[in-house]
Ligand code: HEC
C-alpha cells in the first residue's frame with residue numbers, strides 16, 4: 109500500500125509540474141501549442157494511473173463530527189445571527205448553493221463562486237486560490253470575511269460559551285472546552301465526514317462495467333483522450349494542483365477583470381500566478397452549477413465547451429460535449445450520512 113501511495117504522489121507532482129512548466133515556464137510568454145499538447149498527453153497518462161474510487165474517511169470521532177454538524181448550521185457564527193455555513197454550502201445542492209455568487213450577512217454579495225464542501229478534505233489546499241492549507245485553517249476564512257459571516261472569534265466564542273448545553277457538549281469531547289481551535293477542529297471533523305462515495309463511476313472503477321451507460325463510457329474515453337484528465341486527476345478528478353485558467357487562450361480578454369480573476373496571484377504576488385486557480389474537483393459537479401470561479405457558465409455543457417477552448421485549444425463537437433457531460437454526471441455520489449440533522 110505505501111508503494112501505491114508513493115506512486116500516486118509522484119504522479120501528482122510529476123503531472124502538475126509538467127503542465128505548469130510548459131504553460132508557464134517559458135520566458136517569451138508565448139505558449140507553443142504543440143508543446144502544451146505534448147505535456148498534456150504525458151500528464152494525462154499519469155492522471156489516468158492516479159484515478160481511484162472514492163472511499164469514506166475512516167477513524168473519525170463521531171462526537172466531534174456531531175458537534176461540527178451542529179456548528180455548521182449555527183447562525184451564531186455570523187455577526188447578526190442570520191447566516192450559517194450551511195446557508196451557502198447546502199447539502200441538497202451538492203454542498204454549494206446554486207448561485208453565481210453567494211450572499212452573506214446583510215445581503216452582501218460575494219466576489220467568487222461557492223465551491224462544494226463535499227470531499228473538500230481531499231483537496232490539496234482550500235479555496236480557489238489555495239490560501240488555506242487545511243480545513244481547520246479554512247474555518248476562520250468565512251467567519252472573518254465581511255461579505256460572508258462578518259464576525260470574529262472574539263464575538264463568536266462568548267456567544268457559544270454562553271450556551272450551557274453547548275458548553276457541556278464541548279466539555280465532554282474537548283477538555284479545553286469552546287475555543288477557536290476546538291470549534292475549528294469540530295467543524296473540520298464534520299467536513300471530513302462529507303465524502304460522497306458510491307458514484308456510478310466509482311462502481312465502474314471497482315470493476316462493474318455496467319455502472320456507466322455506453323454514452324458515459326464514451327465520455328470517459330474522451331475525457332482521457334482529449335486531456336481533461338491531465339488537470340482533473342486523482343480521486344477527486346481535480347483538487348490536486350494549480351493551473352492557469354486560459355492555458356490555450358485568454359479567457360479574460362473579453363470581460364472586465366475583477367480582483368478575484370487574478371486567482372493565486374492574490375496570494376503570491378507573482379506574475380506567473382495571474383489567473384492560476386486550484387483545479388476544482390469534478391465530484392458531484394452535475395449538482396453544482398453555475399460553474400467556474402466567476403459562476404459564468406450556467407450549465408455543465410457550457411463549462412465543458414469553455415474548457416475545451418481555453419484549456420485544450422480545441423472546439424469540441426456537441427456530441428463530444430454530450431458524452432463528456434454524461435460521464436461527469438456519473439460522478440454524483442451518495443449524500444453523506446452525517447448531514448442528517450443531529
Ligand atoms: C456567504 C456564503 C458562505 C458562507 C456563509 C460560508 N462559505 Fe464556505 N465558501 C464560500 C465561498 C464563496 C468560498 C470560496 C472562497 C474562495 O475560494 O475565495 C468558500 C469556500 C469554502 C471551502 C473551500 C472549498 C474548496 O474547494 O476550496 C470550505 C471547506 C468552506 N467554504 C467551508 C465553510 C465553512 C466551514 C463555513 C462556516 C464556518 C463556510 N464555508 C461558510 C461561501 C460561503
Ligand code: HEC
Pocket residue numbers: 127148331334335336337338339340350351352353355385386387388389390393396398399400401402408411412415416419420432
Ligand atoms: C490545463 C488544465 C485543465 C484542463 C486540461 C481542463 N481543465 Fe477543467 N478546470 C481547470 C481549472 C483551472 C478550472 C477552474 C477555472 C476557474 O473557474 O477559474 C477548471 C474548471 C472546470 C470545471 C468547472 C468546475 C466547477 O466546479 O466550477 C469543469 C466542469 C471542468 N473544468 C471540466 C473540464 C473538462 C470536461 C475538461 C476537458 C474537456 C477540462 N476541464 C480540462 C483546469 C483544466
